[in-house]
Amino acid sequence: MTTSTDQTLLTYLNVTGATQPSVIPNQQAFTFLSKKTGIPQVWQWRGGQIEQVTNLPDRVLSVYHAPSGSRTVIGMDRKGNEKEQFYLLEEKRTEELVISEEHFHHFGGWSPDETKIAFSSNRRHPGYFDVYVLDVASKVEQVVFQVDGNCTPICWTEDGHSLVLNMPDTNIDQSFYVLDLKTAELSKIGAENALARTQSLQLSKDGQGGFYVSDKERDALAIHQFKFQSLAESEELLAIGNWDIEEIKLSPDGSQLAFTVNEGGISKLGVYDVDNKTHHLIEEIPNGVFDSLSWISEKELVLGVKSPIFPGDIWKVSLVTNKSERLTFVGEEKEVEHLWVQPELCTFSSFDGLEVPYFLYGKQEHSQPVVIYVHGGPEHQIRSEFNPVIQYLAANGFAVVAPNVRGSMGYGRSYVKLDDVRKRMDSVADLKELANDLVVNHGVDRSRIGIMGRSYGGFMVLAALTHYPDVWAAGVDIVGISHFKSFLENTGSWRRALREFEYGSLKDDTDFFEEIAPLNHTAKINAPLLVFHGRNDTRVPVSEAEQLTADLQKQSKPVELVIFEDEGHQTEKIENHIKMNTMIVEFMQKHL
Structure with a gap:
């Protein structure tokens, strides 16, 4: 494989952005994350100017401001291992706060008086x-609740007497609980024994209850309100057709809820009036994906905006004018941004008549090669976001297709469950049907179809290559699963039970795992394969890549494995990002 690199590709790969805005309380300022200097660090916007706040040796994953805005907790892991440790940031100085490097930590909020923080850990x-509850001044930790399972504290109640906890029930369902810190009594928010996706909790300012989004008794997520005095009951306040309301954020005075709606992978922003029970959508904002809603005043909020032509920046929205203003320009790249294209949102009819959506990038020239990009999860969703490799391939003669096959989020509860357990291969069949649709309806060359994917998307690549070997001319597997049995045996035990709801269990489904495992069907692979993995991956162990590659090499099949020693499940270091994606582009150009 050639090591020469096109300068335009390097420019694409060096593009970064600004994400996760968080308003600093009581200040006209906010922090955000950016990998502008190579790995994600904390930056600050104030008065139209941005400056870097941290320069830590590893990536910053999270930022949590104290209620007064005077101090901040930041989370950082080590070499991509996702084992977050917490540091106290005050006046641009950081000090260790919660450190146990072999363990995971999930932040659970500042106490109202700022003397304590909550977190969970698998120590x-x-x-x-x-x-755990930690006294910030003395750094003394106390275990306040033990659970033989997964648990994340979300926030403190207004009186500081209780914590709200989030505990998963299945791979997609979660429940909120109120933990009384004096009595250790645990009370569920919502009906007992009712499964639902439940997320984005906000407590009301009067201390009487709060709001969350849930798909209780419906297919899509809607806004609900609850009261502490009657936790088992909730009132549905707002639903937007068949689309999920994903994130809500209560205004400082508690009178309004900003919310985002996921319409087929594209976000809409709305505001709900709590007293009048009315809502309106704000149209004057670029199309894309919105996240991290944060109120800067009663009439203004900031949020992250990403789209295929915006790598990510922070925008301000005025509720007075219903218009938006771009505040950061971190994602600006004047040299190449004029080349970036908006995809077309399409659908195809799969083998059983199911309509499956996909984003199509490229000029759609006759007989052009195509790369199908498969998302992970599997309960994730390809969204209308910037992807440098997709954009580069699309600008260089490829059609690039990003599908949301059955099992993807964003299309309702029924759709996301269509690939559960022994329906697993139906989603792989969707990929074969997609390839055929592209040939018939978009003029791609049947002999030049490649496929790539990350994480569960890596499994989908391997499953497609082994079960429909004649369809594909090349494949790229990034941190993918090669055998569900070995994956479940070796993944972190905190994930195993939840993954078994999706994939099947080691107890009941090992026969099915053996039947579908790409590792058991490598002899069928016809296409050359490029494999990437991070040595410190705690989700999909590197052994998944090593066992697959060793098996293919024994058969003298064309395969190459690249292991990044300083990465985990994600690829964060800019030099690794450039190496991996440069190799992917050259690989696809060579074989397609």
């Missing part, structure tokens, strides 16, 4: 996340 057992 007692790899698969059990107990809840």
